[in-house]
Amino acid sequence: MQIIRFIVLTMFVSFFSGCDNQPLDIVTCSGSIKEGSVWVSITNDNEVKIGNTQFSESLLRKKHQIVKQSCESVTVIIEADTSAENKVIFDTIQTIKSMGYQVSK
Known part of the structure; x- marks a missing residue:
């Protein structure tokens, strides 16, 4: 079940990120989707960001609260440059x- 959820989430993210050059920072829930996510990225020059904004604990809490309003559970996904x-x-x-x-990483 986790693998299916991950594949669906990846496809969802790929679809929307292909339409917009803005970095994805949160995925909220609607319909039958019960798990949302907050995306944290680490760039090749080791900058940690949520969307276009420098990572901070308060920013993560704020984004987590936004997702939690529409989702049963929230996962923080880390995407790091190789x-x-x-x-x-x-x-x-x-x-x-x-x-x-x-x-999740």
Whole structure:
């Protein structure tokens, strides 16, 4: 079931990201979709962002609350450039987990 959910979410994101050059930062729920997501990206120069904005715990909480309004559960998805430093990725995951959020990478 998790694999199917991931594939559907990936297809959904691919469809909308192909239509718009803005970085995707949240996916809210409608219809039968019960799990939303907040996307955190790590660039090749190790900048951690949510959408176009520099990552902060308060920004993540705000985005999480927006998604939680329409979804039963929320996952924070980390998308890292292949040349991003492992330490930055690890530290970001640890920060998000310490805030009590479910993380997917």
